[in-house]
Amino acid sequence: MSHTKSTTKLSALISDLVQIETENPPGNEKECAEYIAQWFDEHGIDAELVEEPYPDRPQVGARVGEGDPTLVLNGHIDVVPAGNTDEWAFDPYGAEVKDERIYGRGSVDMKAGIAISMLATAELADEVQTDELPGSIVFHAAIGEETAEPGTKTLLEEGYDGDYGVVLEPTEMRTATSEKxxxxxxxxxxxxxxxxxxxxxxxxxxxxxxxxxxxxxxxxxxxxxxxxxxxxxxxxxxxxxxxxxxxxxxxxxxxxxxxxxxxxxxxxxxxxxxxxxxxxxxxxxxxxxxxxxxxxxxESAAIDVDSSLAEIFRHHSSEISGVSTDPWGVTASTDVRNFINDADIEAITWGPGDLSQAHTYDECIDLSAASDGLNVLLNVAREVLNNDID
Missing domain, CATH: 3.30.70.360 (Alpha-Beta Plaits)
Known part of the structure; x- marks a missing residue:
């Protein structure tokens, strides 16, 4: 797929996701989860609406392939409330594009991360299913991250687990091996x-x-x-x-x-x-x-700062976007704790976009950063799924 066509597809998908209001509280994730499951169905990938822990707030799990190793791509679909809409210059659920940025609640935290995970899963599916890549890939669209609910934890418990994980929060593609x-x-x-x-x-x-x-x-x-x-x-x-x-x-x-x-x-x-x-x-x-x-x-969480997974993400983020390879930790809290502490899975927090945009009025994501993020994720996934990881 050409870079221009890929960016256009990515922009359209982020916009679609942003336009589906998923505020938590109260927990309006259902419509978005159904959209994602249908999107995967249209791309020939089986995806499950997981009705645990809450039947009225389903989340999405998908697995492609059965080989080792397995890489889990994780993101949450709930967003914080938009607040006083009079303070927004843009409709918080309009997904307006201006100066190569998409504006709207959840655009950076973290519908962009969800979108690149969806596209990466779909693009890698053929390579996995034809054994071009011997590993397998798992996708998460979790509920309840903004309010510390057990969305990701439940998906892992329901069998959507693996050997390695990445939580696609906006870190400007810095690789976080620990968090507060x-x-x-x-x-x-x-x-x-x-x-x-x-x-x-x-x-x-x-x-x-x-x-x-x-x-x-x-x-x-x-x-x-x-x-x-x-x-x-x-x-x-x-x-x-x-x-x-x-x-x-x-x-x-x-x-x-x-x-x-x-x-x-x-x-x-x-x-x-x-x-x-x-x-x-x-x-x-x-x-x-x-x-x-x-x-x-x-809970706080940490893995070895020199983990093989972290080194691969640092390398490709630097190669594509010039991101620093220095060890780094995130000062916010993410669902990576469920991977490390609950499931004993080596995992990092990484994704495109600036965390300082999260939860703000006129939240936005830079489309070029999102596009670079997709390319980094594809490169990393191919290396991991090809067993080129120590």
Missing amino acids: GLAWYEITVSGDPSHASRPDQGTNAIQHAQPVLNALANYDEKVRTREDDLVGQAYATVTMIKAGTKENVVPEEATITIDRRFLPEENIVDIDAEIDDLLDQVAADHDIEVSWERTRTY
């Missing part, structure tokens, strides 16, 4: 309500929250001293405070949310213990009632 973890904690500080004309009759939860906030600030300073060569610092950031029911009522409860970004060297059990000890000490020192709950967790 993420945990959200909701801390509740209790008080007693009263009418604001009689404030001393109650106990103001907001005032009781102040020593908790001070302790969390000190905790953030402490964890920031922890660093990793690839993913940088750890953080504990207060991101939300909620309190009060009415202007003239002393609040009986204040809720503080913290976003804890942690390193591959840290683990969630130890972090839970740190939060518990910190809040126990504050409660004892200030005679206040405090409780906590961890509401969401993305």
Whole structure:
């Protein structure tokens, strides 16, 4: 296929995917999953609508070939809500093309990654099925990544697994062998309500929250001293405070949310213990009632920085797009943890597009970058599936 024809096909596919609204919450992936399954059917590839873990939110799994090794191409089809559409210069679901960029929610995070995975799977299918390539390829269109739901984990458990994996998040085609973890904690500080004309009759939860906030600030300073060569610092950031029911009522409860970004060297059990000890000490020192709950967790994950899979991706990304071959880690959280931690599969995070575009107004993907990404992925896949990997 010529470069121009390939780019046109890629542009059309990204546009089609972007125009299907898949916001999560609430989890509107079904229409997109059905589109992808039908697309594969039209290209002569069997694809399954996997109704696990949620029957009303199917995801897509496809396997081409039975030989070894198997390379898994993974992406998620859910996107964060578009937010205030008045802030967009482009229709968030219009997939408008301007200056060789496609604009729209999910264009970079990560409908472009899904599109190049689909096209790569289709292009490689004939070579796999005729044994020109002895390996096999697996495709994932997962649900629920934006809200830490077990989409990718379920696809792996349902048999859509392999020897190697790539999660096609936008990394500007840098190859990430590690990533930070993420945990959200909701801390509740209790008080007693009263009418604001009689404030001393109650106990103001907001005032009781102040020593908790001070302790969390000190905790953030402490964890920031922890660093990793690839993913940088750890953080504990207060991101939300909620309190009060009415202007003239002393609040009986204040809720503080913290976003804890942690390193591959840290683990969630130890972090839970740190939060518990910190809040126990504050409660004892200030005679206040405090409780906590961890509401969401993305585990950290890492593989050997010199893994053969990573080296192949670095080589072809450099050859085609001049991307640095320096070791690198991603500071966000992705479903690569499900490959590494849950399925014991060697996997990296890699894909076209700039992560700083993700979740923004006027999100966009550069078409030339997406096209280069497709070419890199095809080169890598042929090398891996031909067993040219140590």
